Amino acid sequence: MTDLTVTGASALAPRGKSLLELDERTRRRNAAETRFRMMGLVAVLVGVFVLVFLLGSILSNGLSSFRQTYISLDIFLDPAKLDKGGKRDPAEIAKVTTFGYAPLIEKAMADAMAAKGVTGDGVSAKAAGELISKEAAADLRRYVLAHPQAIGTTVNFDLLASGRIDGYYKGRVTMESAKLDRNISPAQLQLADKLKSAGILVTHFNWGFFTAPDASDTRPEAAGLGVAILGSVYMMVIVLVLSLPLGVAASIYLEEFAPQNRFTDLIEVNIANLAAVPSVVFGILGLAAFINFAGLPQSAPVVGGLVLTLMTLPTIIIATRAALKSVPPSIRDAALGVGASKMQAIFHHVLPLAMPGILTGTIIGLARALGETAPLLLIGMVAFVRDYPAGPPEGFFDPASALPVQVYNWTQRGDPAFIERASGAIIVLLVFLILMNLSAIILRRRYERRW
Amino acid sequence: MNSISSMNTTTTTTKASPMTETKISARNVQVYYGEKHALRDVSIEIRPRSVTAFIGPSGCGKSTFLRCLNRMNDTIDSCRVEGHILIDGENIYDAKVDPVQLRAKVGMVFQKPNPFPKSIYENVAYGPRIHGLARKKSELDDIVAASLQKAGLWNEVKDRLHESGTGLSGGQQQRLCIARAVAVSPEIILMDEPCSALDPIATAKVEELIHELRTNFTIVIVTHSMQQAARVSQRTAMFHLGLLVEENDTDKMFTNPDDQRTQDYIMGRFG
Numbered sequence: 020m021t022d023l024t025v026t027g028a029s030a031l032a033p034r035g036k037s038l039l040e041l042d043e044r045t046r047r048r049n050a051a052e053t054r055f056r057m058m059g060l061v062a063v064l065v066g067v068f069v070l071v072f073l074l075g076s077i078l079s080n081g082l083s084s085f086r087q088t089y090i091s092l093d094i095f096l097d098p099a100k101l102d103k104g105g106k107r108d109p110a111e112i113a114k115v116t117t118f119g120y121a122p123l124i125e126k127a128m129a130d131a132m133a134a135k136g137v138t139g140d141g142v143s144a145k146a147a148g149e150l151i152s153k154e155a156a157a158d159l160r161r162y163v164l165a166h167p168q169a170i171g172t173t174v175n176f177d178l179l180a181s182g183r184i185d186g187y188y189k190g191r192v193t194m195e196s197a198k199l200d201r202n203i204s205p206a207q208l209q210l211a212d213k214l215k216s217a218g219i220l221v222t223h224f225n226w227g228f229f230t231a232p233d234a235s236d237t238r239p240e241a242a243g244l245g246v247a248i249l250g251s252v253y254m255m256v257i258v259l260v261l262s263l264p265l266g267v268a269a270s271i272y273l274e275e276f277a278p279q280n281r282f283t284d285l286i287e288v289n290i291a292n293l294a295a296v297p298s299v300v301f302g303i304l305g306l307a308a309f310i311n312f313a314g315l316p317q318s319a320p321v322v323g324g325l326v327l328t329l330m331t332l333p334t335i336i337i338a339t340r341a342a343l344k345s346v347p348p349s350i351r352d353a354a355l356g357v358g359a360s361k362m363q364a365i366f367h368h369v370l371p372l373a374m375p376g377i378l379t380g381t382i383i384g385l386a387r388a389l390g391e392t393a394p395l396l397l398i399g400m401v402a403f404v405r406d407y408p409a410g411p412p413e414g415f416f417d418p419a420s421a422l423p424v425q426v427y428n429w430t431q432r433g434d435p436a437f438i439e440r441a442s443g444a445i446i447v448l449l450v451f452l453i454l455m456n457l458s459a460i461i462l463r464r465r466y467e468r469r470w
Numbered sequence: 471m472n473s474i475s476s477m478n479t480t481t482t483t484t485k486a487s488p489m490t491e492t493k494i495s496a497r498n499v500q501v502y503y504g505e506k507h508a509l510r511d512v513s514i515e516i517r518p519r520s521v522t523a524f525i526g527p528s529g530c531g532k533s534t535f536l537r538c539l540n541r542m543n544d545t546i547d548s549c550r551v552e553g554h555i556l557i558d559g560e561n562i563y564d565a566k567v568d569p570v571q572l573r574a575k576v577g578m579v580f581q582k583p584n585p586f587p588k589s590i591y592e593n594v595a596y597g598p599r600i601h602g603l604a605r606k607k608s609e610l611d612d613i614v615a616a617s618l619q620k621a622g623l624w625n626e627v628k629d630r631l632h633e634s635g636t637g638l639s640g641g642q643q644q645r646l647c648i649a650r651a652v653a654v655s656p657e658i659i660l661m662d663e664p665c666s667a668l669d670p671i672a673t674a675k676v677e678e679l680i681h682e683l684r685t686n687f688t689i690v691i692v693t694h695s696m697q698q699a700a701r702v703s704q705r706t707a708m709f710h711l712g713l714l715v716e717e718n719d720t721d722k723m724f725t726n727p728d729d730q731r732t733q734d735y736i737m738g739r740f741g
Binding site: 278279347349350351352353354355356357358359360363367368372 | 582
């Protein structure tokens with residue numbers, strides 16, 4: 020007690036300095052704090068700037084892919100050309116190839132120009148037909164095969180304009196570039212302008228971008244994400260169905276039941292390591308295990324889903340274990356104290372409380388899997404796939420593409436129109452990712468409990 | 471771990487004269503946490519329908535011993551228990567004993583109020599439900615009401631049974647935990663410092679409740695408050711450094727203890 024009073028007295032003695040002026044030490048400490056704050060602010064600003072720049076460039080390149088130029092024509096489905104037998108026999112109609120449909124389109128184009136008083140000005144009927152995508156004839160044929168009764172009638176179609184015409188209205192193609200371009204001439208562009216003012220050439224929302232399959236190098240206007248979106252959705256379904264129960268079961272066992280020994284330590288270390296394994300390695304594993312050994316088909320969502328499941332499992336296990344750990348032990352004690360068995364305590368009390376954390380971890384793991392490209396390249400999902408996979412579950416074994424792979428694919432193509440497509444696909448992918456992360460945040464907000 | 475060879479002899483000794491009737495009988499209990507010898511040679515007889523208080527400085531092993539009585543220590547991997555603990559003459563560490571059944575008979579109230587983050591009704595109904603004590607909804611309702619009444623909480627919560635149990639005040643939460651323990655009709659209730667997180671008024675209510683529960687249950691309470699031990703218990707046991715120093719009638723313990731260490735602790739010379 021006496022000691023205390025003595026030190027107290029000495030502490031009370033004036034230090035010889037006023038509180039109103041800063042001493043050297045305080046000044047330096049304050050300066051250090053200011054410096055640190057400024058550095059933090061600069062780091063945040065740099066991050067924000069990079070993000071804005073990235074998003075800005077993607078949006079400026081990609082938003083235009085959601086609008087597309089079409090040529091609206093009334094096409095007479097001439098029975099003399101499409102169904103010579105006149106029996107409306109599908110097998111008979113199918114014998115007419117796309118080349119058989121091109122003259123119909125050319126004729127409709129000439130008719131429309133004549134009707135609206137648009138003159139070709141030296142552009143031949145064939146060259147005028149080139150304003151329309153080569154894909155249009157195929158689309159028309161598909162329509163006729165689906166609706167054979169339409170033969171003999173006149174139907175209004177919005178046919179895809181060719182990639183160059185579409186590019187002209189998106190600023191990608193100019194009169195100067197058209198002079199050097201073998202696929203388009205300035206005269207054709209002038210004709211397009213006339214068609215536009217005549218209301219034949221129209222621009223509207225591009226549903227085909229979301230529904231159409233991929234298209235060849237020379238038809239960027241027809242390329243869509245249909246197969247890729249379907250493939251990605253299939254894979255996410257497989258990943259969710261496999262990794263959530265497996266991951267949660269493994270976590271519960273490791274966290275609640277497993278004895279603490281060398282073996283479980285080894286497992287824990289390896290799970291942590293697996294989470295850090297480069298994803299391309301999982302691709303090689305998938306190639307060796309699922310395709311070469313198990314004999315599953317290449318390019319199939321089932322293989323992609325399995326590989327991504329392996330990749331996502333460690334993430335889910337780590338998140339689930341963290342969520343289980345964060346449930347206060349008092350809840351376990353309370354349940355055990357009234358005579359619940361260990362399993363009842365876990366399933367009735369611990370797991371429901373850990374659920375928001377588990378779901379957040381799962382969704383974030385899924386989001387990572389959705390954006391994963393490298394392992395899919397190795398299992399053949401990079402292939403050019405034009406046919407939609409069948410409905411589930413058979414469709415899981417059909418070849419399909421995936422969103423990030425489609426982006427990768429399109430960036431490899433020569434036609435500049437694919438830059439726009441790739442950016443558009445990135446926007447779609449980002450929207451999916453944002454939606455998933457948003458749902459994770461909402462789940463967390465809604466079910467989070469505080470003790 | 472526990473030999474049952476001496477079971478019969480022990481059983482006969484515990485069923486002695488009605489004067490020293492015994493509910494719980496511990497014989498040479500040793501508890502180890504890994505290498506650490508946490509409890510040495512504890513032997514104690516606990517009487518039915520009475521309150522026995524365990525006192526002693528922090529880390530002396532009183533909570534450890536309490537948790538041995540319903541095998542809550544089983545949840546700790548490194549914990550090892552040796553010796554015999556007999557409840558109604560049956561060794562609870564026998565290999566044939568399922569801790570789940572044991573804990574239905576020996577309820578527990580913890581230091582920090584730990585209601586489930588569910589409704590008040592669900593908190594109390596959970597135990598009876600998992601033990602299948604009620605066949606119908608109405609029976610369950612009766613059990614919940616009776617348990618809340620026994621815990622002295624009924625009047626405060628009867629209009630909001632379906633509100634969250636975590637929304638109650640600390641004292642109410644602790645009484646809810648007592649109601650939850652009572653709901654499975656245990657014979658023994660263990661309380662591990664039940665009032666340490668409560669204010670004096672809530673503490674008084676819980677103490678009053680312990681007093682009433684004594685008529686139906688055997689209560690063992692761990693407490694840091696000497697005054698509380700003196701107020702609520704009939705018998706007191708003093709632990710120190712893993713040893714049971716002294717066990718005696720509470721009155722004698724606080725006026726004229728046999729052991730010098732008890733005297734020192736009660737006088738506040740250490741601890």
